[in-house]
Amino acid sequence: MKKKLSEGLSALVKARTGIDGLDEITGGGLPAGRPTLVCGSAGCGKTMLAMEFLVRGATQFDEPGVFMMFEENAAELTANVRSLGFDLEKLIAEKKIVLDYVHIERSEIEETGEYDLEGLFIRLGHAIDTIGAKRVVLDTIEALFAGLPNQAVLRAELRRLFRWLKDRGMTAVITGEKGDGNAITRYGLEEYVADCVIILDQRIREQVSTRRLRVLKYRGTAHGMNEYPFLISPHGFSVLPITSLLLEHAVSTQRVPTGIDRLDEMLGGQGVFQGSSVLVSGSSGTGKSSIAAKFIETACERGERALFFAYEESAAQIVRNMRSVDIDLQPWIDRGLLQIQSSRPTLQGLEQHLVLMHGAVQTFRPTVVVVDPISNLTLADDDSEVKPTLMRLIDFLKKEQITAVFTSLITGGDSVSAPEDTLLGVSSLMDTWLLLRNVEFTGERNRTIFVRKSRGMAHSNQVREFILSDRGIDLVDVYLGGDRVLTGSARVAQEAQERDAATLRGEDHERKLRQLGSKRKAIEAQIAALQAEAEADSEEVHFAIAQELLQQKATHRNADAMKHQRSGSTEQLEDLVKEIV
Amino acid sequence: MTNAHLEAVEPAGETTHYVLHLYVTGSTPRSIQAIANIRKICEAHLVGRYDLDVVDISEDPMRAQSEQIIAAPTLIKTLPLPLRRFIGDMSQTDRIMVGLDLRAGGAAIPTERS
Structure with missing residues (x-):
């Protein structure tokens, strides 16, 4: 899914912000070479976001940046971002970042005819060229509306400025104050910056304040539509890390x-x-x-x-x-x-x-x-x-x-x-x-x-x-006693009861086995007696048979002897007597 | 502007010396117009008591930064105090006259408008 997503977006190059979570929501960063509008009410972290975008670009992605500020001067800004752990002085010395403070004092200015903002362009162009910048922050350019009397000129020049930034391929962050009611910005900057709009918001509910970020619009790319909480911590800006755009974490069978x-x-x-x-x-x-x-x-x-x-x-x-x-x-x-x-x-x-x-x-x-x-x-x-x-x-x-x-x-x-x-x-x-x-x-x-x-x-x-x-x-x-689960001492009592019952049952079995044993012995004795009886019977039968046979033989002999006697042979009679004896 | 500030400032008289810087961007028609217009005013009202320095900020961008130039052309009156900035092609003479504290006769000198 991730692959498909990135293939579809190959035409749109993104510049990573390096800000925790923001790159995830935007699917890889802000539109490269285009301006992004970051707006929100006072104190919601616009400047911090813009500054971190610039510092991370300069330190992590080798993209130097120009920070043009209209509200704070360089010293104030440097002090403010030091709390996030950014050492601007060092980055300036290394020619990775240029700060330019644009100050307009409305009371000093008199309009005397037609003019343009070429001075601003020259300054910005010079700053970009000095360090070969790839990123630009304008914070907050709306200050010009208060400083310059002719809004028609200003609007025309802003349109030219954003076009100019695009032509130079600058990835720009433009901050803007939130407008009243439904207006995104007070002076309608969103009219000029149409590629990507991020809204920051700070609200207090039940005495607890939460800052939130939302990508209102990101032309030509899928992005998280929700509001994401964020925090400005000593480690910098941190949008609550989102991974839920895609459900594809690896799973373990461990x-x-x-x-x-x-x-x-x-x-x-x-x-x-x-x-x-x-x-x-x-x-x-x-x-x-x-x-x-x-x-x-x-x-x-x-x-x-x-x-x-x-x-x-x-x-x-x-x-x-x-x-x-x-x-x-x-x-x-x-x-x-x-x-x-x-x-x-x-x-x-x-x-x-x-x-x-x-x-x-x-x-x-x-x-x-x-x-x-x-x-x-x-x-x-x-x-x-x-x-x-x-x-x-x-x-x-x-x-x-x-x-x-x-x-x-x-x-x-x-x-x-x-x-x-x-x-x-x-x-x-x-x-x-x-x-x-x-x-x-x-x-x-x-x-x-x-x-x-x-x-x-x-x-x-x-x-x-x-x-x-x-x-x-x-x-x-647990013990299931009847229709309920038994625990604690009820379980222990039940356990004891069952144990007693088991002992009883055991004794009963032994007794039965003993009974069985003696019964078997009695039966065996009976069997022996019966066998002996049977043997005695069979001996008697044999004896009777033998007796009968002898009697038969004797009868035959007697009959023969009778025959002999009648025929008169004494010898035969003697033989016969011997035979019989 | 405070009262103390005003007291420190000399009333603009016939002897007050003016130091003016005109910041332009290259030789655009608007730049040329502005240079011509401001010269005309100075020659008419400040003969012999003004320094006009014309700076091309496209040649010297650092000046634009240090002098807080945003709009072009910009005229800065550094002396006499207070500091004043005029933006535009300097065609609205009456406004410049008021701003430079030159209300002699009140009649506006015709200048060219771009």
């Missing part, structure tokens, strides 16, 4: 253990994906922070860096409290692997917090980030604003392959469905959602945990009991 073995088991046995976002939600006292702290401790044990944004407790307080569940964070802080940044959520607007977080992440380069809790950050803001800003943070962390744990406080008790729904906006951005819940039963409150969702992995559908003790964090299977 898994990161949570530090709680049984929890990893519930998450397919290996923990969460590296670079994914984990939401831990629950009402107060369900152990959200402890899970987050364990996660951090485990990361530090692997030698990785972790960043903890705390919006409820101070760093010292977190360290002390986590000791009670056997998590000692102090050694990791000492070794520089863990940074805890505590601040009041109401100190700044949500966007500003996010910009600061972004800065901290970029400086510290952690692999794990914890925000505890995000629900506090969103306190002062509209729900409608929370989602897009959080999305930007999550996108940024994903892009950097940082695993993020967000805790979120659910208000409104522990009822089954309602409080979860209040998080729906945020939860859809999360890859893994752990839900902690207090279960109150038989006079005690116990913690339970379950995996509400976990993208891209098999995960347990079971509710576990979540135990925090001085031995650390553990998960235990």
